[in-house]
Structure formats: structure tokens, C-alpha cells
Amino acid sequence: MKENIITINHLMKKFGDNEVLKDINFSVRKGDITSIIGASGSGKSTLLRCVNLLENPTGGEIFYKGENILSKKDESGYRTKVGMVFQNFNLFENMNVLKNCTIGQEKVLKVSKEEAENKAKFYLEKVGMLPYINAKPKQLSGGQKQRVAIVRALAMEPEVLLFDEPTSALDPQMVGEVLSVIKALAEEGFTMIIVTHEMQFAKDISNHVVFMHKGIILEEGTSDEIFVSPKCNETKEFLSRFISC
Amino acid sequence: MSLPQDFFGRIIFIIQNYGESLLKGAGTTLLIALVGTIIGCLIGFVVGIIQTIPVRKKDNLAKRIILKVLKLIMNIYVEVFRGTPMMVQAMFIYYGSAVLFEINMDMWFAAYFIVSINTGAYMAETVRGGILSVSDGQTEGAKAIGMNHFQTMLYVILPQAIRNIMPQIGNNLIINIKDTCVLSVIGTVELFFATKSVAGTYYTFFEAYTITMVMYLCMTVFFSKLLRVFESKLNGPEDYSLATTDTLAYTSGLLKYPSKKGVD
Ligand SMILES: Nc1ncnc2c1ncn2[C@@H]1O[C@H](COP(=O)(O)OP(=O)(O)O)[C@@H](O)[C@H]1O
Ligand SMILES: [Mg+2]
Numbered sequence: 001m002k003e004n005i006i007t008i009n010h011l012m013k014k015f016g017d018n019e020v021l022k023d024i025n026f027s028v029r030k031g032d033i034t035s036i037i038g039a040s041g042s043g044k045s046t047l048l049r050c051v052n053l054l055e056n057p058t059g060g061e062i063f064y065k066g067e068n069i070l071s072k073k074d075e076s077g078y079r080t081k082v083g084m085v086f087q088n089f090n091l092f093e094n095m096n097v098l099k100n101c102t103i104g105q106e107k108v109l110k111v112s113k114e115e116a117e118n119k120a121k122f123y124l125e126k127v128g129m130l131p132y133i134n135a136k137p138k139q140l141s142g143g144q145k146q147r148v149a150i151v152r153a154l155a156m157e158p159e160v161l162l163f164d165e166p167t168s169a170l171d172p173q174m175v176g177e178v179l180s181v182i183k184a185l186a187e188e189g190f191t192m193i194i195v196t197h198e199m200q201f202a203k204d205i206s207n208h209v210v211f212m213h214k215g216i217i218l219e220e221g222t223s224d225e226i227f228v229s230p231k232c233n234e235t236k237e238f239l240s241r242f243i244s245c
Numbered sequence: 246m247s248l249p250q251d252f253f254g255r256i257i258f259i260i261q262n263y264g265e266s267l268l269k270g271a272g273t274t275l276l277i278a279l280v281g282t283i284i285g286c287l288i289g290f291v292v293g294i295i296q297t298i299p300v301r302k303k304d305n306l307a308k309r310i311i312l313k314v315l316k317l318i319m320n321i322y323v324e325v326f327r328g329t330p331m332m333v334q335a336m337f338i339y340y341g342s343a344v345l346f347e348i349n350m351d352m353w354f355a356a357y358f359i360v361s362i363n364t365g366a367y368m369a370e371t372v373r374g375g376i377l378s379v380s381d382g383q384t385e386g387a388k389a390i391g392m393n394h395f396q397t398m399l400y401v402i403l404p405q406a407i408r409n410i411m412p413q414i415g416n417n418l419i420i421n422i423k424d425t426c427v428l429s430v431i432g433t434v435e436l437f438f439a440t441k442s443v444a445g446t447y448y449t450f451f452e453a454y455t456i457t458m459v460m461y462l463c464m465t466v467f468f469s470k471l472l473r474v475f476e477s478k479l480n481g482p483e484d485y486s487l488a489t490t491d492t493l494a495y496t497s498g499l500l501k502y503p504s505k506k507g508v509d
Contacts, residue, residue, distance in 0.1 A: 052389060054385055054388060054389070056301075056302075056303070075388075076391040076392070076393050077391065079388060079389060079390065079391040080390065080391035083389065083390070084385075084389040086382065086385065086386065086389075088382055089382075089386075090382040090383060090385055090386030090389075091386065092383060092386060092387070092400075092401050093383065093405060094401065094404040094405050094408070096485070103390075103400055104390035104391060104392065107392065107396050107400060108390060108391040108392055108396070109391075131487040132485070132487065134485040134486060135485040136481065136485070139484070139485055149386075152386075152390065153389070153390065156390055156391065
């Protein structure tokens with residue numbers, strides 16, 4: 001039995017009167033690839049953002065390696081351990097590709113510039129973006145931006161990576177290049193939580209699937225349990241929409 | 246000295262006899278405008294940044310109270326100096342301080358002070374707008390790699406905000422070049438003041454002010470062009486060069502970065 005790296009207990013989040021997350025409980029073990037699926041507005045992004053403390057939960061607890069991160073002061077140190085890749089990339093517009101991937105190492109981890117650049121280049125090469133180190137984000141395609149964003153997160157040497165619909169803002173022909181990078185990470189046993197609408201992809205790479213519905217986890221289990229033999233009607237209905245088209 | 250009868254003759258006469266004092270006036274105008282704009286920008290940045298510090302429930306009480314009070318004071322400052330004419334401010338500060346506090350403020354100090362404090366009030370709003378114009382995604386991207394508020398501001402938000410507000414900084418400089426003329430009410434001998442004395446001496450209003458109009462225009466056009474050049478410098482190159490021609494992706498071994506020492 002592997003250790004739990006992230007444990008979420010009774011997590012709640014309200015925006016005003018809008019109860020977006022209601023009593024969320026689940027845990028992620030080291031090496032797990034957890035996919036979170038569910039309809040738009042079901043609270044998937046909010047959940048992921050709470051895990052990275054981009055949103056302050058209104059209730060509940062989040063443990064990272066046994067430590068309650070909601071009562072901790074050091075948000076910054078925690079975030080370097082739990083990286084995040086966004087739907088809209090959020091690359092720094094004022095920096096070129098290389099700087100995007102070194103600034104966090106240099107300023108947050110206090111790594112030397114040379115070391116930071118070496119590491120950034122190593123990862124950039126892996127995702128095929130090494131030739132573009134001098135380009136600014138606005139000079140890149142969506143798929144290229146997302147690959148750089150993944151490197152920016154990886155360069156911090158996080159223990160867990162969170163992906164919030166990493167391919168939803170991409171043209172169809174660019175989805176593959178990003179998914180193949182995530183797949184490569186998965187094959188190497190990287191711990192990840194992925195919110196995605198790419199059902200085939202989720203089915204193939206996850207060992208843990210969470211189905212969210214109106215702010216609660218309606219069903220969770222292995223990839224087969226959810227995709228092959230879902231129990232809840234809502235899950236079946238949700239999945240049938242993807243198979244039909 | 247006899248005054249020539251024709252327009253161009255008079256222009257040349259004024260330039261020959263008073264050119265130096267007009268140039269000195271123009272120099273003073275420029276100096277006050279430049280210094281005032283620079284100090285004003287600094288004030289604007291400090292005020293604008295403080296106004297955009299988020300107050301969170303998590304922060305301790307003392308920090309929240311201090312921030313609240315600071316923000317209130319700064320709001321009042323911005324409203325007062327944006328909401329009253331600079332000429333009135335000049336009179337109020339220079340003569341008012343003499344009467345009220347028996348401070349004999351140095352006229353030069355007062356001149357720089359008034360332009361700076363006035364520009365600061367405008368720039369505070371500009372900087373605040375510039376910071377807000379940078380998308381939330383940029384802040385989230387920075388936070389997600391562990392940057393704190395200060396680092397996020399310094400490395401990500403402010404560089405983009407500054408780029409976005411460059412046109413307004415330029416605008417402020419142009420306005421200051423023109424508006425330093427109101428300082429003539431406290432006796433600052435800048436270009437307008439110098440022109441008034443020249444024009445008054447020989448009743449050559451048309452000619453003297455023609456020269457002065459041209460001088461103001463030269464200064465403002467020069468600086469607006471200079472700022473354009475600076476802006477395009479800030480934008481960086483339009484294109485980029487590929488660092489190598491090898492675009493093959495090796496997506497295996499992604500995590501095998503050998504820690505310490507480079508891999509070349
Ligand atoms: N910052 C916010 N303020 C108010 N409501 C929000 C905010 N963010 C998300 N919501 C609401 O929370 C609900 C869930 O949103 P989200 O987590 O983005 O869902 P999903 O990612 O599953 O599509 C939506 O109804 C949305 O309107
Ligand atoms: Mg979402």
C-alpha cells in the first residue's frame with residue numbers, strides 16, 4: 001500500500017450563497033494518476049484550485065504528506081511541491097520561453113541561473129520546445145504554449161502536478177502533442193491529478209477516476225470501474241454523451 | 246535699441262536680445278517637467294502598488310488595519326490633488342504655508358514639489374489601472390510556481406503594467422511640460438514667465454509668443470517621439486530565432502534530470 005500524498009476531508013467551498021463544493025473527500029497516493037471528470041460547472045476547477053490554494057476553501061481539510069496545508073503559513077513552499085498547469089497556459093507574457101522556465105527556480109528555489117537554465121533546457125528538449133527558448137509566449141501556438149507551461153511546472157521539481165483541462169483551449173490538431181507529454185509523465189510514475197474532457201485519454205492513463213456532479217463526488221474508482229461499469233445513472237448519462245459523438 | 250517694424254525683424258530682434266533668457270526659461274521648464282514626472286511616477290508606483298495589495302481574511306489584524314488606513318490616506322491624497330487645479334495648489338502650498346506655518350518654502354523646492362505631487366496623484370490611478378489590466382492568469386501562473394505577492398509584482402505584473410502605461414507616462418510628461426507655466430504664479434522663471442517679461446518690455450506680444458509657442462511645440466514633439474522609440478524598444482524584437490534546428494521531441498525520460506551539474 002503506497003502512502004497518501006494528498007488527502008482531502010470534508011472540503012467545502014462557497015462563492016457567496018453558491019455552494020460549489022459540498023463535502024468532498026478523496027485521496028491521492030504517490031504515483032496515482034487521478035482523473036476528475038464531470039459536467040461543466042460541477043466544481044472540478046474549483047476543487048483543483050483549492051488543492052493549490054488559489055481558492056480558500058470555506059471548510060474542511062487538505063493534507064499534504066500528513067500536514068494540514070490550510071493551517072500552514074508557507075503557501076509558497078507548498079505550491080512549489082504541487083505544480084499547476086492551466087487551461088489558458090498563463091505563461092508570463094513579458095518573458096521568453098527560457099525565462100518562463102527559469103524564473104521560479106531562480107527566485108523561489110534560489111537555484112543559480114546556470115543550473116536553472118540547464119534544467120529548463122533539459123525539459124524543454126524533452127517536450128520538443130528547445131528551439132523556441134527565445135520566443136515570447138504570444139509568438140507560439142497553443143500546443144507549444146502548453147508544453148512550455150508543463151516544463152515551467154516540472155522545472156520546480158514538484159511532487160504532484162495538477163492539470164486543469166490542459167487541452168480544452170487547443171485546436172484539435174494540437175491536442176495530441178500535449179497529451180503525449182502528459183502520457184510520458186504518467187508512464188514514468190509521476191503523481192498527477194487531471195481534470196479533462198478527453199475521455200479516451202483519461203481511461204487509458206488513469207488508475208483512479210473521480211466523477212463529480214453538482215459539487216459532490218458521485219462516484220470514484222479505477223478506470224474500468226468508472227468507464228466500463230459505472231454504477232450511477234448520472235455517470236452513465238455523462239459518459240454516453242462522449243461515446244455517442 | 247530701436248525695434249524693427251516688420252514681423253520677422255522683430256522675431257530676430259527678440260531672439261538676438263532675449264534668446265538666452267528664453268532658452269534658460271525653457272531649460273527650467275524642461276527640468277521641472279522631467280524631475281516632476283520622474284518623482285511623480287515613483288510616488289504613483291508606491292501609491293498604486295499599495296492600493297492594489299489584496300487584504301485577505303487570513304492576514305493578521307494589525308496588517309489589515311495598517312493597510313486600511315494607508316489605503317484611505319492614499320485615496321484622499323489622490324482625490325485632493327486630482328480634484329483641484331495645479332495653479333490653486335501652487336498658491337495654496339507656497340503662500341499658504343508661509344502664512345499658516347510661517348514656513349518660507351524655497352520657491353524652487355515648491356515648484357518641484359507641486360509638479361511631483363500632482364503627477365503622483367495622476368500616476369497612482371494610472372499605475373493602479375495598469376496593474377489591474379494585467380490578467381489574473383498572470384498572477385495565478387506566478388503563484389502556482391510559489392512566488393509570493395512581492396515577487397509576483399516585481400517580476401510578472403509590474404513589467405507588464407509599465408509597458409501598458411508607457412503611453413500615459415509619456416502623456417504626463419507632455420502635460421507637465423505645458424503645465425509648469427502655472428508655476429509663474431509663485432514666481433518660477435520658466436519659459437512662460439520669461440516670455441511675459443520679454444513681451445511686456447516692447448509690447449511684442451505676437452512675436453514673443455510665436456517664438457514661445459514654437460519652443461513649447463518643439464519640446465513636446467521631441468519627447469513624444471522619443472517615448473515612441475523607447476516604447477518600441479520595450480516591446481522587444483518582432484520575431485525570434487530558433488535556437489537549434491532539432492525539433493524532435495524525446496518524451497521519454499522526462500523526469501530523469503540528473504540533479505546538480507548540467508547536461509550538455
Ligand atoms: N471566482 C468565482 N466566483 C463565483 N463563482 C464561481 C467562481 N469560480 C467558479 N464559480 C462557480 O462555481 C461553479 C463551478 O465552477 P468550476 O469549478 O469552474 O466548474 P468546472 O471546472 O467543473 O466547470 C460554477 O457555477 C461557477 O459559476
Ligand atoms: Mg473548469
